Amino acid sequence: MVHIYISGFVQGIGFRQFIKSNADKLNIKGWVKNLPDGRVEAMFAGSRENIEKMIEISRKGPFLAEVKSLETEKLPDQKFENFEIIHRYA
Numbered sequence: 001m002v003h004i005y006i007s008g009f010v011q012g013i014g015f016r017q018f019i020k021s022n023a024d025k026l027n028i029k030g031w032v033k034n035l036p037d038g039r040v041e042a043m044f045a046g047s048r049e050n051i052e053k054m055i056e057i058s059r060k061g062p063f064l065a066e067v068k069s070l071e072t073e074k075l076p077d078q079k080f081e082n083f084e085i086i087h088r089y090a
Helices: 015-025 048-060
Strands: 002-009 029-034 040-045 066-074 083-086
Touching: 002 048, 015 029, 015 040, 015 048, 015 083, 040 048, 048 066
Parallel strands: 029 083
Antiparallel strands: 002 040, 002 066, 029 040
16 A cells, blocks of 8 residues: 655645546555645555556646656555545534
């Protein structure tokens, strides 16, 4: 499982929906949310190969995104039922 933070122009352009759509295609479970400081945070659980693909997809983002940095942290596996967009700051 990987915990990531994405910085740059990544809010208000459909970034979370882009991540969810790709996560669903790759059978990735977890979540994605906006942070108050302008970053996007996500948790990816799934096969190593598909998590690596999700990280690369996240580095590019959707059409209007300008990803400046992406930080990753490997964590012990957790079970998630699906991939969800969290619509609140937490």
